[in-house]
Amino acid sequence: MTKKLFSTGISFLIIYMFFFVALGNAQTAKNVIILIGDGNGFNSEWAGTYYRYGEIGKQRYQTFPVVLACTTYSRTNKDVELPAGVTGYDPKVFWETIANGTQGTEFTRTTDSAASSTAIHGGVKTSNGRIGMTYDKKTIELISEIAAKYGKKTGTVTNVPMSHATPAGFSAHESERGNLGTIFLQMAAETSPLSVIMGCGHPFYEHGKPIKIKDNEDQKTKTKRFNCVGGEKNWEIMKSGTFNSFNVIETKKQFEELAAGKGTIPDKIIGVARSFSNIPPVDGYLDEMPQTQELLNKNYKNMDWNELPSLSTMSLAALNVLTKNNPNGFILMIEGGAIDHANHGRNIAASVLEHTGFSKTIDTVIDWVEKNSSWKETLVVITSDHETGQIWGPETFNDDNNNGVYDEGDSFNEFRQIQNNGRGNTPSVQYGSSGHTNALVPLYAKGIGADLFFKRIKGTDQKAGQFWKFSGQYVDDTDIFHVIKTVIVP
Numbered sequence: 001m002t003k004k005l006f007s008t009g010i011s012f013l014i015i016y017m018f019f020f021v022a023l024g025n026a027q028t029a030k031n032v033i034i035l036i037g038d039g040n041g042f043n044s045e046w047a048g049t050y051y052r053y054g055e056i057g058k059q060r061y062q063t064f065p066v067v068l069a070c071t072t073y074s075r076t077n078k079d080v081e082l083p084a085g086v087t088g089y090d091p092k093v094f095w096e097t098i099a100n101g102t103q104g105t106e107f108t109r110t111t112d113s114a115a116s117s118t119a120i121h122g123g124v125k126t127s128n129g130r131i132g133m134t135y136d137k138k139t140i141e142l143i144s145e146i147a148a149k150y151g152k153k154t155g156t157v158t159n160v161p162m163s164h165a166t167p168a169g170f171s172a173h174e175s176e177r178g179n180l181g182t183i184f185l186q187m188a189a190e191t192s193p194l195s196v197i198m199g200c201g202h203p204f205y206e207h208g209k210p211i212k213i214k215d216n217e218d219q220k221t222k223t224k225r226f227n228c229v230g231g232e233k234n235w236e237i238m239k240s241g242t243f244n245s246f247n248v249i250e251t252k253k254q255f256e257e258l259a260a261g262k263g264t265i266p267d268k269i270i271g272v273a274r275s276f277s278n279i280p281p282v283d284g285y286l287d288e289m290p291q292t293q294e295l296l297n298k299n300y301k302n303m304d305w306n307e308l309p310s311l312s313t314m315s316l317a318a319l320n321v322l323t324k325n326n327p328n329g330f331i332l333m334i335e336g337g338a339i340d341h342a343n344h345g346r347n348i349a350a351s352v353l354e355h356t357g358f359s360k361t362i363d364t365v366i367d368w369v370e371k372n373s374s375w376k377e378t379l380v381v382i383t384s385d386h387e388t389g390q391i392w393g394p395e396t397f398n399d400d401n402n403n404g405v406y407d408e409g410d411s412f413n414e415f416r417q418i419q420n421n422g423r424g425n426t427p428s429v430q431y432g433s434s435g436h437t438n439a440l441v442p443l444y445a446k447g448i449g450a451d452l453f454f455k456r457i458k459g460t461d462q463k464a465g466q467f468w469k470f471s472g473q474y475v476d477d478t479d480i481f482h483v484i485k486t487v488i489v490p
């Protein structure tokens, strides 16, 4: 009897070992696609969804198997170790009153995009402004660098400047996020892990139209204009069509041909869209609802739509470069960077248009996975780096001093839901501020290794769960790095 059990045990062990050796880490992902809606908190997410669909739950990613929330707080630059268990998000404090939405602790702050991108892509809490560096300016190994070690290609796509904080934190190391030129040159260096860099920063165009340059332009303005491409000299080289071993493109036609897989696909690409600061959400209108085009025209004046690729187009172009002759897979980070700008401006119409451009890009990515790859080899993670604007429903507070934001002297009523005004219409909201907050942000994941997020739950916010109709469970932004690292390391 005992002997029989023993031999059965041995057989199982042998079978188990066989599978383990044959299959390796069963959770190894070939590809990872991270999509970050900058400044896209829960209510921004809901506003965009009401506009696009008229109801929550209709976005394809809202039915992903992993629907969680994520904390985003950064650390201070004080020279003290973050004590174990210290967290910058306490649901009890947060839901007490609207004023607490921007509160830090002795050790933590409301994050900016630099610190949160570093947390998401490097797994370390840092202070605001740092790119791929600790608060005391030590280099952090980033997910792009780890991926490159395993032969994966990597890339970043954004609709704001190429070396802006969110894409920067994916591969660069710089103590000040404002050094856009230095960061760009790191990203485009021969030693960079990146094969794809796409976004804005064009020195001669804004929103698709040529920038009028004065004959006597002062040096400061000129320097600023070339800032995102690392200076005038480097732009002169890029204009020839190559920079280091990257091909360089800029016209909408070039982006579209690359997205369609036409012509020779280069090994490495820099795509500088014809805009300095951002690409408006050219696909923010709703098909079969032509009146939504008016909303776009009203919110984005003085644009040349025919010169600007959409975020979806850029993403497909990036995927074609990353998958060219590449059996090892890739990591791609795609940012909808201007949801944040719209919410800073307390402009909900711009916010939902930006969100629509972003969510259509997510659809493009989902289609790409289902047609060209599979959920068995690709992991898709969708999140935000922080909430912007303290968006709540109308009359969450009384704006007693009538200055458009919640501040001292205003009376807080209660947290109210934003108001759905139906598909194609901007929902009614109240903005509490024009800055970032400490609120939880949504996190969705699907594909190989997605369930690893459930092993990293940091807490449950019952009220958030009731308010936004999910479990209320949340992870931290650093967990995104740890999950991705676990699934890409064989």
Ligand SMILES: [Zn+2]
Pocket: 039, 113, 340, 341, 344, 388, 436
């Ligand atoms: Zn911001």
